[in-house]
Amino acid sequence: xxxxxxxxxxxxxxxxxxxxxxxxxxxxxxxxxxxxxxxxxxxxxxxxxxxxxxxxxxxxxxxxxxxxxxxxxxxxxxxxxxxxxxxxxxxxxxxxxxxxxxxxxxxxxxxxxxxxxxxxxxxxxxxxxxxxxxxxxxxxxxxxxxxxxxxxxxxxxxxxxxxxxxxxxxxxxxxxxxxxxxxxxxxxxxxxxxxxxxxxxxxxxxxxxxxxxxxxxxxxxxxxxxxxxxxxxxxxxxxxxxxxxxxxxxxxxxxxxxxxxxxxxxxxxxxxxxxx
Numbered sequence: 493x494x495x496x497x498x499x500x501x502x503x504x505x506x507x508x509x510x511x512x513x514x515x516x517x518x519x520x521x522x523x524x525x526x527x528x529x530x531x532x533x534x535x536x537x538x539x540x541x542x543x544x545x546x547x548x549x550x551x552x553x554x555x556x557x558x559x560x561x562x563x564x565x566x567x568x569x570x571x572x573x574x575x576x577x578x579x580x581x582x583x584x585x586x587x588x589x590x591x592x593x594x595x596x597x598x599x600x601x602x603x604x605x606x607x608x609x610x611x612x613x614x615x616x617x618x619x620x621x622x623x624x625x626x627x628x629x630x631x632x633x634x635x636x637x638x639x640x641x642x643x644x645x646x647x648x649x650x651x652x653x654x655x656x657x658x659x660x661x662x663x664x665x666x667x668x669x670x671x672x673x674x675x676x677x678x679x680x681x682x683x684x685x686x687x688x689x690x691x692x693x694x695x696x697x698x699x700x701x702x703x704x705x706x707x708x709x710x711x712x713x714x715x716x717x718x719x720x721x722x723x724x725x726x727x728x729x730x731x732x733x734x735x736x737x738x739x740x741x742x743x744x745x746x747x748x749x750x751x752x753x754x755x756x757x758x759x760x761x762x763x764x765x766x767x768x
Contacts, residue, residue: 622656643671662687
């Protein structure tokens with residue numbers, strides 16, 4: 493151990509600490525020297541739930557300046573973990589606001605270093621379509637849960653974002669595609685996994701990816717010119733109501749895919765094309 497300079501150890505720890513934070517915690521328990529060497533890399537990958545956000549933020553605020561630089565952040569905001577949790581959240585606006593403010597503060601503190609961000613909302617839709625502030629170095633963003641009912645007018649930008657993933661969503665804003673174009677102008681991969689088959693989603697994707705056939709489509713139906721692949725999980729099975737209609741629309745979307753090589757339709761439970 494003493495044969496390697498601290499800079500080499502730090503690089504090793506940075507490559508190792510890319511999970512949910514358990515590796516960094518394990519390194520800090522090896523020895524006092526390892527704890528000191530791994531301090532900067534220990535918090536580069538963090539996974540927290542709603543209860544852990546408050547404790548984690550307090551620990552970060554008490555840490556030495558610039559010693560915490562989160563690069564990979566996974567936040568699970570679960571409002572439906574038992575009936576008591578639902579009652580507390582929906583009847584205590586102060587707790588709801590505290591959760592939102594804590595998460596916003598975590599993003600502001602690490603806006604310059606974040607590279608990958610995953611946000612999961614259960615039981616309540618999130619406040620933003622993407623994220624609430626500009627994250628200049630973010631390359632991967634995964635959003636799980638419903639879209640906001642009334643999306644805010646502000647449009648923070650994500651100039652480095654290349655992979656964008658939406659999971660477990662129902663309806664979506666009418667200007668979703670144009671927002672993506674304005675907020676992530678360099679996007680290359682888009683993955684969409686709706687809760688159920690969506691005729692609207694299939695039809696709008698067909699229009700935006702086949703402009704020659706639909707010259708009079710809505711101006712909001714557009715994608716960044718850098719987009720190379722759109723992955724869609726169809727989620728159509730024998731139990732799906734009106735499955736023949738959905739399968740016909742999916743076949744039309746596959747036809748667009750074969751012409752543009754932009755759309756990839758995936759059946760349920762298949763392997764994901766990329767991980768956030």
